Amino acid sequence: MQKRAKISRNILIVAVAGIVAAALIVLFLPKPISVDLGTVRKSDLAVTIVEEGRTSVRETYIVSTPVAGRLMRVRSHPGDEVKRGETVVARMLPTNPAVLDRRTREQAEAAVEAASAAVRLARANLDAALADEELASSELERTLALFESGIVSKAALDRAESARRASRASRETAEAAISMSEAELANAQASLISRDDIGLASAIADPSAQEIPLLSPIDGRILQVFQESETVLPAGAPIMEIGDVTSDLEVNVDLISSDAVKVSIGDPVILRDWGQDNDLNGKVSRIDPFGVTKTSALGIEEQRVRVEIELSSPPSDRPGLGHGYRLEAAIIVWQEADVLVVPTSALFRTDNRWSVFKANNGIVELTFVDIGNSDGSLTEVVGGLEESDRVILYPSAAVEDGIKVESRQ
Numbered sequence: 001m002q003k004r005a006k007i008s009r010n011i012l013i014v015a016v017a018g019i020v021a022a023a024l025i026v027l028f029l030p031k032p033i034s035v036d037l038g039t040v041r042k043s044d045l046a047v048t049i050v051e052e053g054r055t056s057v058r059e060t061y062i063v064s065t066p067v068a069g070r071l072m073r074v075r076s077h078p079g080d081e082v083k084r085g086e087t088v089v090a091r092m093l094p095t096n097p098a099v100l101d102r103r104t105r106e107q108a109e110a111a112v113e114a115a116s117a118a119v120r121l122a123r124a125n126l127d128a129a130l131a132d133e134e135l136a137s138s139e140l141e142r143t144l145a146l147f148e149s150g151i152v153s154k155a156a157l158d159r160a161e162s163a164r165r166a167s168r169a170s171r172e173t174a175e176a177a178i179s180m181s182e183a184e185l186a187n188a189q190a191s192l193i194s195r196d197d198i199g200l201a202s203a204i205a206d207p208s209a210q211e212i213p214l215l216s217p218i219d220g221r222i223l224q225v226f227q228e229s230e231t232v233l234p235a236g237a238p239i240m241e242i243g244d245v246t247s248d249l250e251v252n253v254d255l256i257s258s259d260a261v262k263v264s265i266g267d268p269v270i271l272r273d274w275g276q277d278n279d280l281n282g283k284v285s286r287i288d289p290f291g292v293t294k295t296s297a298l299g300i301e302e303q304r305v306r307v308e309i310e311l312s313s314p315p316s317d318r319p320g321l322g323h324g325y326r327l328e329a330a331i332i333v334w335q336e337a338d339v340l341v342v343p344t345s346a347l348f349r350t351d352n353r354w355s356v357f358k359a360n361n362g363i364v365e366l367t368f369v370d371i372g373n374s375d376g377s378l379t380e381v382v383g384g385l386e387e388s389d390r391v392i393l394y395p396s397a398a399v400e401d402g403i404k405v406e407s408r409q
Contacts, residue, residue, distance in 0.1 A: 024168040033404070036408055047335070047375055048331060052178065056324065065234070078223065089215075089239075126175060133171045246391040256303065262303035283309065284310075285310040347369070350366070363405075
């Protein structure tokens with residue numbers, strides 16, 4: 001009986017020792033590291049260049065003053081619809097005469113008096129020329145009669161004819177001098193006209209009859225008005241800008257030159273964050289051949305290249321979108337359907353090669369991979385992985401080749 005009890009006690013001790021040993025082994029064995037896992041799969045992939053853009057009317061028209069004059073108050077406002085050759089967007093009047101100071105007026109009056117005296121003098125010269133011409137004509141008639149009678153010679157007749165021609169030329173010169181003097185008098189009298197003249201209304205006639213209407217050059221909308229108040233403007237002064245927002249709208253994007261070289265004419269563009277939930281479509285229509293130095297918000301000088309994007313979405317898909325609005329443009333420079341991709345967060349560099357940690361039945365396996373294009377979140381896999389492989393995302397320093405891992409729940 002005692003022998004049997006001794007054997008049972010030994011068995012119990014051995015069992016307890018085994019349990020304790022097993023517990024210690026389990027306790028000190030390395031635990032699997034919890035990690036985030038991703039799956040290698042096939043998906044559509046597109047590489048985009050995203051940049052902020054501005055809408056702009058492709059062809060804008062500046063309405064300016066055709067001549068110097070007084071612009072009437074502009075009654076048109078930005079957003080108003082206009083019709084080509086029909087809508088009067090502004091009106092002008094001839095410039096009012098200037099106000100003369102006392103010195104200028106006295107000088108002008110003296111010029112008028114001098115011009116009047118010149119007219120009187122020219123008329124007196126004309127009277128003298130007429131008298132000379134009459135005398136020369138009479139003398140020619142007498143000399144001609146005497147010549148026919150044989151009393152005077154041919155030389156005397158020639159002298160009489162010459163005297164008559166000279167007197168006629170003097171009369172024509174006197175008449176021309178009168179015309180010149182009268183023109184100078186009219187010019188001197190015109191310099192006396194000013195706003196405070198009593199006879200100004202009759203001098204410039206009815207103001208409404210001389211209004212110059214400025215018509216819209218295109219069908220569209222007024223984009224902005226530069227001069228709204230009534231004022232006097234020189235010829236060529238801008239008044240307003242007009243454009244067709246509905247059918248002539250485009251998007252301008254300034255790309256960094258290193259990104260611009262990747263873009264080609266015809267590349268599709270997705271336009272987002274323009275104010276509505278739907279995305280708009282477009283395509284690259286023009287790339288400037290030169291870059292412009294611009295300073296970023298961080299004070300860094302960058303070479304920017306202007307890229308024009310033609311809107312493909314109909315006007316019904318972009319209600320309210322106007323000239324100078326902000327949006328986000330994603331230019332697709334490469335895209336492919338059904339390609340093998342891996343999450344970009346699983347990639348890292350090892351010995352100048354791209355690598356991933358592949359989880360194979362809970363064991364980490366360092367795997368070198370060959371990659372292609374990337375959109376930032378997904379990267380094309382050219383070699384090294386197969387579809388449905390599981391890879392570790394955001395691997396930490398604790399993850400090494402050969403250790404055990406488990407998916408973080």
